Amino acid sequence: MDIPYAEPYKIKMIEPIRLSSKEERLQWIKEAKYNLFNLRSEQVYIDLLTDSGTGSMSQNQWSQLMLGDESYAGATSYYKLKSAVNEITGFHYFLPTHQGRAAENVLFSVLVKEGDVVPGNTHFDTTKGHIEFRRALPVDCTIDEAKNTHNNHPFKGNIDIAKLKKAVAEHGVDKIPMIILTLTNNSAGGQPVSMENIKAVSEVAKENGIMLLIDGARYAENAYFIKNREAGYSEKTIAEIVKETFSYADAMTMSSKKDGYVNMGGFIAMHSQEIFEKASMFNIMYEGYITYGGMSGRDMNALAAGLYEGINYETLDARIKQVAYLGAQLDDYGIPVQHPYGGHAIFVNANEFLTHVPREEYIAQTLAIELYIEAGVRAVEIGTLLADRDPDSRENRYPAIEFVRLTIPRRTYTNNHMDVVAAALKNIFDRRETITSGYEIVKEAPILRHFTVELKKK
Numbered sequence: 001m002d003i004p005y006a007e008p009y010k011i012k013m014i015e016p017i018r019l020s021s022k023e024e025r026l027q028w029i030k031e032a033k034y035n036l037f038n039l040r041s042e043q044v045y046i047d048l049l050t051d052s053g054t055g056s057m058s059q060n061q062w063s064q065l066m067l068g069d070e071s072y073a074g075a076t077s078y079y080k081l082k083s084a085v086n087e088i089t090g091f092h093y094f095l096p097t098h099q100g101r102a103a104e105n106v107l108f109s110v111l112v113k114e115g116d117v118v119p120g121n122t123h124f125d126t127t128k129g130h131i132e133f134r135r136a137l138p139v140d141c142t143i144d145e146a147k148n149t150h151n152n153h154p155f156k157g158n159i160d161i162a163k164l165k166k167a168v169a170e171h172g173v174d175k176i177p178m179i180i181l182t183l184t185n186n187s188a189g190g191q192p193v194s195m196e197n198i199k200a201v202s203e204v205a206k207e208n209g210i211m212l213l214i215d216g217a218r219y220a221e222n223a224y225f226i227k228n229r230e231a232g233y234s235e236k237t238i239a240e241i242v243k244e245t246f247s248y249a250d251a252m253t254m255s256s257k258k259d260g261y262v263n264m265g266g267f268i269a270m271h272s273q274e275i276f277e278k279a280s281m282f283n284i285m286y287e288g289y290i291t292y293g294g295m296s297g298r299d300m301n302a303l304a305a306g307l308y309e310g311i312n313y314e315t316l317d318a319r320i321k322q323v324a325y326l327g328a329q330l331d332d333y334g335i336p337v338q339h340p341y342g343g344h345a346i347f348v349n350a351n352e353f354l355t356h357v358p359r360e361e362y363i364a365q366t367l368a369i370e371l372y373i374e375a376g377v378r379a380v381e382i383g384t385l386l387a388d389r390d391p392d393s394r395e396n397r398y399p400a401i402e403f404v405r406l407t408i409p410r411r412t413y414t415n416n417h418m419d420v421v422a423a424a425l426k427n428i429f430d431r432r433e434t435i436t437s438g439y440e441i442v443k444e445a446p447i448l449r450h451f452t453v454e455l456k457k458k
């Protein structure tokens, strides 16, 4: 018999989480105006809202906190982190920031101006926000296979090279300050990008003299998929694959709250001294001096350790197999999910799940609320609420697929918790025919409405 996989760690400290009754949850979600962001964490049993900064640190990371150097300039913690970033990514220049979107803000302040066009695979919301805020245009060149949840393409995060070349020809190189590759493609379901595709994108960038930026939030998970799915990489280590990945790029932005295995942090890294010097100025204005950039010394120490843990094969293997463990159970129950399973989350296809709820009544949000009421599990809507309204017509933008994302924090929950999530969804699936109405909006913000929207039952 094959020895099953298990986590390459044991639990040393526990954080109690609170069970609740259905009656309590019905009351709480009503008080939260049917917005899961408004719930208090004590009202949630299993929290799958996001994997961003919600993971557990190791004993090594906790011990590093005690060694933090809080000097304003030139702290040992800064040099420890810089050396980890240099060694892992191969980039020489490095700027710490307080989180990923801050890295985008600093770097785009140097590179993006009004009227520019920024092609890539699906831009993450904050990346898109920082481009659009500067009156520039993000262009999504992701392959069409990503839109079909039943298609088993191994690298659904890939850029369609023909679409990319078309965007370059259409807008002209002068209007394109960079191409962005997001690893993994979060918005398409945590889907990876192949090394072949990274190479091909970098060739298009080089031929046209355009910079290639990697949004590397989940670069280690991407490397894991390359090792396991792409010909020629099975014998390479994650560290080697990561190094090769970044060798094709000119710069990277990072949300350390993901594959950095910390609760807060981010950075920018690059080859160009000129861009580094310009970005340093914005870093000082927005984040802090260049040797801390919004991070405390102890946090930089924990991140330096977390970056190494993040490229450990066994750690990645346990994480990604836990995501697949949940995905396989949902498949067994006949629940429609995005295939292949993503690196950090399972995406439930709410359109195929709740076929009787009209799209005007927020199908994915309706399912996410049902899941909370059923078992105290908090997921997140990646659907019409998130897609927002068209800026001109103010009509709802209905995405091709409404997803409920079950995002798994790193090293945090056990497979028993996954069993609870799967059973709760199965119960809802068994009675899906009886769910025929959703919600209507009572109050919403003009942009990023999903965070604060207030709803009532239809």
Ligand SMILES: *Cc1c(COP(=O)(O)O)cnc(C)c1O
Pocket: 052, 099, 100, 101, 102, 124, 126, 127, 182, 183, 186, 215, 217, 218, 254, 255, 256, 257, 258, 265, 266
């Ligand atoms: C989370 C994330 C960001 C933004 O990072 P924050 O740390 O949340 O500011 C950018 N890109 C991707 C792909 C992300 O997942």
